Amino acid sequence: MLCALAPDLRAALADRLDLVAPDMLPQLSPDDRKAINGAVTMAMQGAPAAMLDLLPSLRTLASCGAGLEKFDAPALEARGIALHPTPHVMTEDTADMAVALVYAVARDIVAGDAYVRSGQWKNGRRSRTTRVAGQRAGIVGLGRIGRRVADRLAGVGLKVSYHGPRAKAGVPYAYVGDIAKLAADVDFLVMTCPGDDSTKHIVNRDVLRALGPQGFLINVSRGSVVDEEALLEALEARTIAGAGLDVFAQEPVPNPRFLALSNVVLQPHASVLTDDNLRELVDEVCRILGAQLH
Template identity: 40%
Template sequence: MSIDTQITGDQILRVGPVNPAVAAILADEFQTAILPAADERDAWLAENGADIRVAVCSGKIGIDTELMKKLPNLEAIINFGVGYDATDVSQATERNIPLSNTPDVLTDCVADTALGLYLDTLRGLSSAERFVRAGTWASGQNFRLATRASGRKVGILGLGRIGQAIADRLEGFGCEIHYHSRNQKDGVAYQYHGSAAELAEATEVLIVAAAGGPESAGLVNAEVIKAVGPNGFIINIARGSVIDEPALVKALQEGHIAGAGLDVFAKEPQVPAELLELENVVLLPHLGSGTVETRADMTELTINNLRSYLKDRTLVTPIS
């Protein structure tokens, strides 16, 4: 389709809830269409699906297999978020539909969250805060001893932008960094391990920072969790799908690992009830990049991707 063919607002589809600032711009500047709720969706798509040329979505919702099939003239997908595993990337590739995301702008805040989870999980800070609030300390009891956070051997599973930012922070705590990624990184001094299990075996804390999607689903399986060991910890700021959640729950219940810090889960916002009962687990509501500053940067980059595509059919941050 020619670049000279203008894309109008009714040919741009907002899919699912998106960031409020993004939603406001889509409505005010572009007057985009909005995909209706499930009970009205099929009828709407039958009438309007062929008109849609650009879809805007969040990383959580994405453009799944069935929806993409019902958008036969879709040209581009604009994704709010660094993760895009909710989108059928294989179908998009087959149909030559480019996809953008929002990398880099959220790296620091996600890495900060990982560091916070690391400290909280090893030192038991949230648990200690509940101990004080419950009046247990005032009653004369002492809080349990925790685990030293500095100077530990830490394994980073997925040494991408976020993984490297986490490593940078942990170096300030005197930690010895190890890693596993799909490929060994050139110019990286950290010790490389050939598998997730080998990484877990060699370290005391396993921080999961791998990209989501089918390729990493279940990467941290029962074997890897066992390799973490009874004195080891798991921190996950990646995707819930990367960890075999039932195996993790079982390991925590039976004391096969010392604890876990989790910002993501397999079926968000549902969290396994068993985890809610454990004091050696820190649970966060997927807030990794959730700061005012990062959301503003993500909004700007999302809208810039859309404007760029409408102008000359290029994306600022395409998925390669």
């Protein structure tokens, strides 16, 4: 292990792999460390050089997650280490979260729950919300996750278009080459693109201005793809209708200004926290590391 793992993930992997905790690696003898040729890490933690220095024979690194932005790819290549992310395991659950956030923000589901629990229902009905069917959704990043989100939303009656580096062949959705134009044309702007230098703050003030007071931003990508200061200003001024966020620029303690807002639904980077994901992730990590299952 190059970093700490969630307790349930660590326990499940420990049933099938001989795990060495990161704080125990320095205590192993040089020969024992040299015998280790496979390791596991979290995509959000990457592969610290200090840990790699302890493992001179490391050749295979399984990363729990789809992201690559925390890894120094040239450094891994120079060490002869093959990096294996696990993007396919993350697809369905992340797409589910994106669609769930669309409904949560449009139908104000979280506030509705609080309305009942607080006893306010007896005082009358809540204000009306937004119908989802028949609305327009723009997907930023039509990769594995983006395509699943697009298909789900189209299946419940939304008109879907998308933005990315280039148009994709064989896709039944309209391509829009400019993200601000896409934002101006949709009611839900859904972020499913990779988080790297090319997408940093791709959602900026201009894009949020184009999204407008009827538009919702959904982000299940990375916090870096959104200029959070611009987003907070838009939410506070209500120049966009709202947002559903599973990722933030700062985690696990996001900007406290989000907590004061009623027009945003917040999730703790939990898209993939399902029982199915855990089972499939363990299977995939063991496959990558060539484990003998027992």
